[in-house]
Amino acid sequence: MKFKDNLVQLILGLGVIFTLISIYLAVIFTPSHEVMGDVQRIFYFHVASAWISYLAFGITFVAGLFYLKTKNLKWDKIAFSSVEIGIVFCTLGIITGSTWAGAVWGVFWIWEDFKLFTTLVLWLIFVAYLALRTNAKSKTSKAKLSAVFGIIGFVCIPFSFAANRIWQQYHPSVIVTSKGSLQPSMAFALVMAVIAFTFLFIYFLIVRLNIEEMKDNIEQIKQDIGGKNV
Amino acid sequence: MSDLYYLYGAYTIVWVGLFFYVIKLHFDQRKLKKEINLVKGIINGKKGNKNL
Amino acid sequence: MINSYFILSLMILASFRFVFSIVDFSLTDLASPILWITFFFAGLFSLSPTYKREVEQGTKDGLMIAPISLSSVFFGKLMSNLLVIICLEMFSLVIFFVFFPVQIPDITALLFLIIIGTIGYVTLGNVISAISANLKQSEIMIPVLLVPVLLFTIIMSTVSATSLIFSGANIIVVLDEIKFILAFDFAFLALGYLLIDYILEP
Numbered sequence: 001m002k003f004k005d006n007l008v009q010l011i012l013g014l015g016v017i018f019t020l021i022s023i024y025l026a027v028i029f030t031p032s033h034e035v036m037g038d039v040q041r042i043f044y045f046h047v048a049s050a051w052i053s054y055l056a057f058g059i060t061f062v063a064g065l066f067y068l069k070t071k072n073l074k075w076d077k078i079a080f081s082s083v084e085i086g087i088v089f090c091t092l093g094i095i096t097g098s099t100w101a102g103a104v105w106g107v108f109w110i111w112e113d114f115k116l117f118t119t120l121v122l123w124l125i126f127v128a129y130l131a132l133r134t135n136a137k138s139k140t141s142k143a144k145l146s147a148v149f150g151i152i153g154f155v156c157i158p159f160s161f162a163a164n165r166i167w168q169q170y171h172p173s174v175i176v177t178s179k180g181s182l183q184p185s186m187a188f189a190l191v192m193a194v195i196a197f198t199f200l201f202i203y204f205l206i207v208r209l210n211i212e213e214m215k216d217n218i219e220q221i222k223q224d225i226g227g228k229n230v
Numbered sequence: 231m232s233d234l235y236y237l238y239g240a241y242t243i244v245w246v247g248l249f250f251y252v253i254k255l256h257f258d259q260r261k262l263k264k265e266i267n268l269v270k271g272i273i274n275g276k277k278g279n280k281n282l
Numbered sequence: 283m284i285n286s287y288f289i290l291s292l293m294i295l296a297s298f299r300f301v302f303s304i305v306d307f308s309l310t311d312l313a314s315p316i317l318w319i320t321f322f323f324a325g326l327f328s329l330s331p332t333y334k335r336e337v338e339q340g341t342k343d344g345l346m347i348a349p350i351s352l353s354s355v356f357f358g359k360l361m362s363n364l365l366v367i368i369c370l371e372m373f374s375l376v377i378f379f380v381f382f383p384v385q386i387p388d389i390t391a392l393l394f395l396i397i398i399g400t401i402g403y404v405t406l407g408n409v410i411s412a413i414s415a416n417l418k419q420s421e422i423m424i425p426v427l428l429v430p431v432l433l434f435t436i437i438m439s440t441v442s443a444t445s446l447i448f449s450g451a452n453i454i455v456v457l458d459e460i461k462f463i464l465a466f467d468f469a470f471l472a473l474g475y476l477l478i479d480y481i482l483e484p
Binding site for chain 1: 233234236237239240241243244247248251252255258259262263265266269270272273276
Binding site for chain 1: 406409410413416417418419423426427429430431434435436438439442458459462466469473477480481
């Protein structure tokens with residue numbers, strides 16, 4: 001128990017340290033972009049947020065598979081916690097991506113940018129997943145159906161990416177989506193941002209799982225007192 | 231110059247958003263800990279009454 | 283009950299016709315989206331009772347203890363839905379050409395695209411229908427669950443390919459898109475086959 005608490009504190013500490021390092025790198029250390037100027041600095045945390053949201057959904061997918069195999073509700077808790085955190089990072093990714101698009105291209109959204117598009121699809125799948133859980137009839141039904149939908153959603157993400165690329169082939173747009181070269185210092189800052197967000201994600205996941213376990217404990221205790229099946 | 235407003239806006243949204251999420255998790259944990267203590271207190275109270 | 287689906291697709295097309303009579307629009311540009319949105323939303327109501335009826339009328343248990351695999355149940359329902367929805371779409375297509383007089387040089391390509399698009403849509407729709415039959419507010423949950431996974435994969439590809447057909451392309455031009463739509467169809471069929479046991483088991 002104490003080791004687990006210490007580990008959690010360590011992860012939080014590392015997350016905060018890497019966050020501070022990555023903010024320094026993103027804002028001060030890296031040079032301005034040759035084409036976009038300082039506004040390009042949004043890129044580091046936009047990419048990191050989007051990456052973490054994909055990681056979160058990947059975890060939901062794997063946890064869903066494990067739940068269907070083992071029927072152990074702990075996997076369902078992991079899947080759900082991961083979705084909740086993922087939707088936070090996905091929302092941040094979309095807002096920062098949209099802001100960046102507004103700064104660079106003058107419009108806040110273009111369907112041709114497959115990164116923005118795929119992140120939106122992921123966001124919609126997260127929202128649908130949460131809606132499914134709200135409307136489930138029992139705990140096991142909720143876990144089972146969420147796991148199945150998580151698998152379907154995860155498979156559809158690369159499909160929607162492919163569909164967008166094919167569509168772009170037939171409907172080329174005048175907006176150029178390539179953003180110039182990435183210097184080594186920028187790549188380093190990006191990697192630091194991703195590491196920082198990964199640690200924050202792991203910390204959030206552990207805390208969220210803890211909250212789910214506490215809710216289960218309370219329910220168990222209430223059942224023991226009342227003797228009713230919830 | 232207006233480009234920098236986009237930069238400030240994006241950074242504010244990211245860090246304020248994450249900060250609010252941390253606060254939400256913290257308050258959820260606190261609320262649940264209180265509820266656990268309350269419920270455990272009820273059980274102990276009932277056990278105490280039984281012993282009497 | 284099937285008559286109601288036909289009337290529903292008629293109403294949807296009439297609504298589009300009315301709405302677009304107020305503004306200027308290019309028929310060749312908008313024909314494909316109007317057609318597929320009609321198919322999608324009219325078909326949604328046909329997908330809804332597929333599994334929900336079993337739950338409501340209590341015949342689900344009978345299906346479970348019948349000496350056939352759950353995948354066979356899935357494919358059976360898939361076939362019946364496919365038949366109903368393709369009939370519905372053919373009817374909608376006729377009404378569409380009445381309301382929106384658009385020229386198409388290659389009608390076989392159009393029909394082929396409609397059929398392969400429908401296969402993918404009905405497959406995934408059946409899986410989602412099976413999931414939402416076990417949820418509260420199941421009628422609302424079907425589009426909520428279906429739109430994120432279907433709209434940006436199959437529907438986007440079919441709308442894109444169909445719009446090229448309406449602009450005068452023949453089937454050779456849209457061959458890449460057709461290959462992808464077929465790939466989606468196979469993938470969704472495999473997904474449905476693998477997951478249906480978990481959805482339908484008690």
